[in-house]
Amino acid sequence: MKSRLRRLMDLSSIYLPVILMGLLTLGTWWLVRNAPKPQIAREAVVPGHEVDYYMKDFSVRSFDGTGVLTSEILGSKMRHYMDTDTLEIDTATMRSMRLDGSTTVATADRALSNADGSEVQLFGNAKVVRNSNKPDVPQMEFRGEFLHAFVNEERVSSNKPVEIIRGKDRFTADSMVFNNITQVAELKGRVKGVLQPAR
Incomplete structure (x- = not known):
């Protein structure tokens, strides 16, 4: 039982950084996708001869x-x-x-x-x-x-x-x-x- 637990801990310590990196990548992708679009810079409106x-x-x-x-x-x-x-x-x-x-x-x-x-x-x-x-x-x-x-x-x-x-x-x-x-x-x-x- 202890060996199984130790083995599970070893596997989790190996794969945990990969899983965390994957979760962070998914989170970043979700944030970028749902973030508000940057406003397009409007040109300064020059008043016409009105x-x-x-x-x-x-x-x-x-x-x-x-x-x-x-x-x-x-x-x-x-x-x-x-x-x-x-x-x-x-x-x-x-x-x-x-x-x-x-x-x-x-x-x-x-x-x-x-x-x-x-x-x-x-x-x-x-x-x-x-x-x-x-x-x-x-x-x-x-x-x-x-x-x-x-x-x-x-x-x-x-x-x-x-x-x-x-x-x-x-x-x-x-x-x-x-x-x-x-x-x-x-x-x-x-x-x-x-x-x-x-x-």
């Missing part, structure tokens, strides 16, 4: 710290694009009032502005009119199918034909850059001008 909000028949006014009106934007419809942080305005009218009393009014069939309004592109029947509060400074007017206004730099440019009216003087050009600070207009292409004599 409208995230809009307004109809709107008017937006900005005031300085003392409550004085500094600018106003009106339009029939405004769309904001999240990917570029730009505003697109239909039937746009923009007014800007400066501390020196001068005013600038820009109108167009469509306007495209950056987030802070420092850069505005005007498309279709574009017009920018600047009035000074000084009686000896004539009104300046820019007309064309496209005008690009840099508000903070007080600069207007266009790569398309434009008409400039300063008081009674009138100029046309294929393209132009006007700097209001230096009072210099650079006209390019076919340039024509009519200067009225001072009285």
